[in-house]
Amino acid sequence: KKEYSKALNFFEKGIEVAPSYSSNYYWATRIYCASDEEVWGMIYGELFLNLERNSKRTDEISKLLFDTYKS
Numbered sequence: 001k002k003e004y005s006k007a008l009n010f011f012e013k014g015i016e017v018a019p020s021y022s023s024n025y026y027w028a029t030r031i032y033c034a035s036d037e038e039v040w041g042m043i044y045g046e047l048f049l050n051l052e053r054n055s056k057r058t059d060e061i062s063k064l065l066f067d068t069y070k071s
Contacts, residue, residue, distance in 0.1 A: 007031060008028060008031055008032075022051040025047050026052075028040070028044040029041050029044040029045040029061055029064065029065075033045070038068050038071075045064065045065045
């Protein structure tokens with residue numbers, strides 16, 4: 001439905017109540033990196049990379065962060 005603000009509220013609440021659950025960071029990173037508030041995407045992305053190692057999603061977020069830093 002492309003209700004990104006509403007989705008972010010859920011992911012950030014999930015981060016608050018379960019800070020070690022990496023999927024909330026993953027989705028928050030993807031949404032924020034596609035928005036005007038890329039800095040939050042970079043912060044959540046770095047946290048995600050520290051929580052989840054050696055997965056396909058780790059490679060994806062690593063590339064997304066690299067491209068975001070470059071831009």
